[in-house]
Ligand SMILES: [K+]
């Protein structure tokens with residue numbers, strides 16, 4: 001057994017660990033104390049909820065407040081935390097607490113999960129991530145809980161709601177215990193702003209937070225910390241997408257959904273819904289009220305998803321940024337791709353292309369299969385698939401009505417979206433075994 | 448003026464030539480003698496028809512038999528021929544006829560148009576192409592014309608119909624003068640078989656035909672001709688897609704469209720509609736009767752399109768084959784992509800990726816814009832966009848009802864689909880000017 005474990009590649013181990021995390025979540029969510037009295041649910045719905053929570057997607061086949069007891073909500077919060085911060089991060093933490101030495105095998109595991117390209121200092125990084133996230137969640141919980149004192153009868157309920165909302169936002173889980181996402185707060189710009197900040201901190205990428213911390217820590221010292229190409233690239237793309245989404249939604253809904261809204265209402269609707277595609281999944285509006293062009297743009301944004309090494313899914317911001325920069329360089333006839341006074345490794349360009357092509361193929365096949373089993377429109381299916389793969393969790397409302405086959409497909413997409421396309425495709429990897437011989441190269445006519 | 452012309456890159460020249468070909472076609476189709484008495488049409492419809500003909504797409508905003516006089520049909524046939532075989536091929540031919548020397552500039556032009564990777568022997572190749580195509584068309588015209596003698600009152604009409612059908616099939620133009628595509632021949636397996644053979648010969652790629660000719664010519668000599676990697680790759684992909692399409696349509700429509708059909712009817716419906724996506728555009732059935740999964744599969748097949756260096760459009764077979772083979776190699780952890788005892792040039796892999804990403808981005812934007820201006824479902828728009836970009840010409844019936852903006856978008860897609868994504872993206876190319884300096888390489892976290 002030990003031998004077998006040792007033989008697995010990091011990708012295979014990550015997939016196995018997430019798989020076991022899903023099994024444990026299924027067991028926890030099936031406990032009678034997790035449910036409200038009288039609630040019964042099918043196995044496929046328990047599995048769906050478990051995967052949705054572990055992958056911090058937030059698509060829901062059942063109403064969270066109607067299904068879970070207070071204990072159940074705590075269990076759900078624990079699963080979100082576990083899934084959002086990454087099983088490996090928590091694993092490292094437990095290893096540290098138990099005083100065990102972190103071996104190279106375990107370090108490699110963490111590397112694959114958070115997609116880190118350097119092994120050194122990874123354990124410290126993980127500790128930092130955990131501390132940063134917990135601090136952010138506590139501050140968010142306080143800010144929201146205090147504010148909720150005016151909304152809920154008891155302080156316990158106000159702070160439970162505040163803490164759940166904060167964890168759900170920071171881990172970009174998209175679950176809600178109001179039963180209506182953030183629609184009741186559609187005109188509460190304070191709650192929305194706190195949420196957008198929390199969503200962004202969770203989805204911007206942990207290394208960005210670490211580098212930001214180092215940067216400010218080194219402000220007064222001689223040797224100033226520098227930002228990596230990764231941080232510059234992902235941050236630019238992240239806020240670029242947020243801005244693009246806001247403008248696109250404003251423009252496309254100007255004569256439709258926003259026709260009877262004030263400028264600040266329109267702005268906050270557009271800004272919140274754009275931010276949430278990066279990939280919170282909370283919404284201040286029933287998205288099915290939007291027109292098709294808006295829904296297609298949102299689908300595209302959800303498919304792109306969050307930064308790598310964050311709580312989010314999708315093909316990730318850097319993948320899209322590298323491909324767009326490559327396309328521009330290619331069109332200009334350049335051989336190398338330059339940005340921020342750096343050049344990409346050719347290998348990274350190929351990696352991005354592999355991720356993008358596989359993701360598109362996967363989602364296309366998913367839409368086709370769903371259009372066989374489900375009675376919904378192509379638009380609704382595209383939206384649902386993009387949301388599941390991006391682990392975003394927005395929905396045009398079809399999730400609870402999916403057939404068991406449809407639910408299984410969404411479950412698979414959420415799972416792959418969370419473990420990441422790279423881990424998914426390299427499951428069949430057999431490194432080193434194939435490049436021992438070579439054939440002559442030959443050019444081919446293309447395009 | 449001459450200076451400016453000389454300064455243009457091959458891609459820019461190709462685009463300019465196709466642009467002028469469109470202008471001339473617009474002029475020809477506007478001639479009163481081209482039209483039936485009393486027919487009047489708007490400029491956008493003339494432009495649409497001209498681009499649809501030059502790009503041999505076959506999408507139609509007007510009914511061909513109701514609009515054009517016999518002279519008009521001959522003009523249309525001439526435009527199809529011109530567009531299908533490639534303006535450059537005909538240009539070479541005229542140059543040869545006029546006894547003019549073919550310079551390197553002109554050779555480079557042909558190279559870009561037919562995407563040939565070797566300059567040597569290109570002029571001979573072009574002459575061969577023209578001869579082969581004309582022979583194929585004449586044989587097809589005879590086979591169909593003779594058969595049509597039983598259907599039409601006069602032999603002139605029978606052979607006009609036969610010749611038009613043969614040219615339209617061989618150039619994969621998809622235009623018809625029956626007014627109902629090949630639906631009247633839904634049960635005529637002879638006409639369908641002849642059409643499938645002609646469609647395939649036009650779309651399989653000219654170099655394949657040439658290599659096949661050389662192979663058979665060298666059969667009895669000592670030095671046997673060999674097939675290139677291109678020919679092996681594109682032929683395998685071509686017939687692989689044809690088989691996949693047939694099986695997919697059979698399977699997906701088994702309980703729907705084929706529910707009341709015999710096995711041979713079902714097979715021919717599936718086989719013909721699969722073949723036509725590669726990219727004839729003729730149909731023996733109103734495709735809007737198919738279910739959504741079938742329509743999505745057909746959209747995907749149309750988007751892929753024909754072989755490069757053929758009469759067809761789309762991202763082309765080799766692009767898809769290279770990407771799929773690359774994905775498999777990447778997933779297995781290999782550094783090189785091996786197939787048929789050869790390896791691809793790394794540059795060709797990047798080229799395929801550039802073509803695929805640009806094409807997908809382009810089509811996605813087209814669907815979004817069309818969903819703003821048109822009242823049709825996402826499925827109908829995806830189908831129309833894939834058909835236009837693939838220059839296939841199948842439609843769920845929305846083409847004549849498109850708004851002027853919608854028509855302009857389809858016109859652009861047909862144009863880009865024909866000139867090819869590679870020519871399209873390298874319009875802004877400025878080769879050589881940029882790789883004089885380098886920045887340090889830096890790795891980035893991906894996917
Ligand atoms: K989410």
Ligand SMILES: [K+]
Pocket residue numbers: 503504505619620621726727728838839840
């Ligand atoms: K066509």
